[in-house]
Amino acid sequence: MRRLRQLAERTPPGRERYVDLLRALAITMVVLGHWGVTAIGYDHGRPAGHSALADLPWAWPLTWLAQVMPVFFLVGGYANAASLAARRNRGGTATGWLVDRSARLVRPTTALLLVLAAGATVATVRDADPGQVRTVVWFATIPLWFLVAYFVVVASTPPMYALHERFGLAVPAVLVVLVALGDLGRLVGPAGLADGNYLFAWLAVHQLGFAWFDARSPEHSRRRRLPLSRRAGAVLLVGGLVALVLLTVVGPYPVAMLHVPGERLDNAAPPSLALLAAATAQLGLILLLRRPAGRWLRRPGPWRVVIAVNAVVLTVFLWHLTAAILLIGLLDALGVLPTPPVGSAAWWGWRIPWLLALAVMLAALVAVFGPVEARTRRPRATGPADVGGRRLRTTLAVVGYAALVAGLLLNSLAPKAAPEPLGLPAPALAAYLAGAGLLRVLRSGWGSRG
Template sequence: MRRLRQLAERTPPGRDRYVDLLRALAIAMVVLGHWGVTVIGYEHGRPSGHSALPDLPWAWPLTWVAQVMPVFFLVGGYANAASLAARRARGGTATGWLVDRSARLVRPTTALLLVLAAGAAVATLRGADPAQVRTVVWFATIPLWFLVAYFAVVALTPPMYALHRRLGLAVPAALAGLVALGDLGRLLGPTALADGNYLFAWLAVHQLGFAWYDARSPELPRRRRLPLSRRAGATLLAVGLVALVLLATVGPYPVAMLHVAGERLDNAAPPSVALLAAATTQLGLILLLRGPAGRLLRRPGPWQAVIAVNAVVLTVFLWHLTAAILLVGLLDALGVLPTPPVGSAIWWAWRIPWLAALAVVLAALVAVFGPIEARTRRPAGPAGPPDRPPGRAPAAGAGDRGRVARRGRAATPLAVTGYAALVAGLLLNSLAPKSAPEPLGLPAPALVAYLAGAGLLRLLRSGWGSRG
């Protein structure tokens, strides 16, 4: 508690605490949503899980708020713009920012993958079916779908922020048009035209985060700023909600913003125009609640709680399905795993002890692995291979300056390669069949690609490639 009080007291006056609150709330909604709609049963004598949404159609409109991936990318855009701008103000470079920005994302993710691979290897050596091992690991790594897209938008932040500074809100509008074109491909063909929506949709929301950050600078042109007034919030809420209702009733889109088996389209995979309409609705609601939330966060207690969650926010996200696997395995081993029918009174009554038990297991996992994320701190000044540490570099002649510049330029493709390897590794794992026989639970090429990218970025953070 003392540490939290100290962090709260050192919060810069200009920090938008509401952004941190939104990140914490979004994580909480993802975790509770996944846990709450999970149905546990038995398949071929083994525990299995699936979503209850197909059996609860009345709950589909609730996903217009419960689908919080847009909130992640919105606040991510704000945070990335703020971090990049601060880095450049200190004399740093975009490449140095990219290298350092990877640390907090990569370290907790690497811990998850290595622990899962080690556990899978032990289970395989003890005679477990590699296909069953893969199924368990596949379920535990479902959250990595999000990181595939997020790593991509982080890597694209420097050029996309530069594009935002030039064209402003026209950029997310153009990206939304590309998403609409992808949807047209899903409806009329070719369906592959929609694959780009995985990137275009989340980039569009990420760009709105840039516009939110630039709203703090009234001297900038209006096209580069997100209007933050209550009137703007009400307008966005109304426009988004009307568009969403029309798209889900008159249009061809499902009501649910999450995957529901049997529906003609999936609003989330890949993201659709309907999901962007839901994001617009959420943005309007966020702006309307901005004032009251800001007043709440000026109180020490709520702000300290937000700091505590954000210190381990990625760890909570990455491990929450592993917590479910561990609890199901324990209850199954004890012979007390409840499997009531979806929607029955017993099923609803089981939600309360189920969520409470999962919270205990996740708290234990966060206690073990949370420090990996919490220890990651942004450097106080420019750092990374292409940036010169302040006050440490000796005077250099023209030849030395040329070599430093060449090494800085070389770091840029290395950093991009590192990010590309991360995305490739996570994507390969997500696309691999969930029942493929994998002794490590993860496809070997996926694990190698990811670890190669993580290792390369770690070397760059250490200064490798910038020294003679």
């Protein structure tokens, strides 16, 4: 508590605290959504989970608010723009920013992967079914799908912010057009055109975060600034909802913004035009609540809670499905794992104790692994390097990020039941650790002077 009070007291007056609140709320909603919508049953005598949304069609419109990944990319854009601008004001470089930015993301992710690989190895040595081991690890690493996109977006921040400085809000507009073209490929072919939406959609939302950051500086041109008035919020909310209804109720897109088994299209994988309409409505709601939320966050108590959550926010996200696996395994071993039919009174009655038990399990994991994320250090002060040295560092930083993305992507694309002694494909783990190690060497100051 003393540490939290100190951090709260040192908060700069100009900090947009609302961004921190939104990040904490977004991850909390993701965790509660995954936990709450999971239905547990048995498959060939083994516990198995699946989404209950297919059995709850009345809840599909609720996903317009519950699908909060756009919020995370929005606040990510704001935070990345603010951090990059601060680094440049101190005389730093985009490469230095990129290298240091990786630390907060890489450390907790590496901890998760190493622990899962170690646990899978022990299970394999003890004659566990390698296919079952892989299935468990695959489920635990589902959150890494998000990190694949976010690593790419972070690595793209310096050039994309340069585009924002030149073209402003025209950049996300072009990206939305590209998403629409990808969706056209999904609807009439070729379906492969939609693969680019994994990047274009999240980049579009991330660019709006840049525009939000620039809105706090009057010297920036209007085309670079996001309008923050309540009127703008109302227009975005109503416009987003109208577009969403037209695209889903009238048009070809599913109503649910999360994956529903059996649906022809998935609005989230890859992100669709309908998901961007939902993101527009969410942005409008965010702007409408901005001022009252800002006043509330000036109170010490709420602000300290936001600081505490954000100190371990990635740890919470990364480990929340592992918490579910551990709880399911424990209850199954004790012979008390409840598997009521989805929608039944017993299923609904189990929701509250289920969430509370998962929260306790996750709290224990965060207590162990949270310090890995919370232990942040200020960037090393480095002096100027020669042109060749700067180019080398930039190249190595890009290679490091590419290896991280390749490793996580290989794991996510590998079959969930393929026999893997490590639980993860060995090439995936090797690529990720190589990228993490390379970025760690660069953060140590190698290749720079001073």
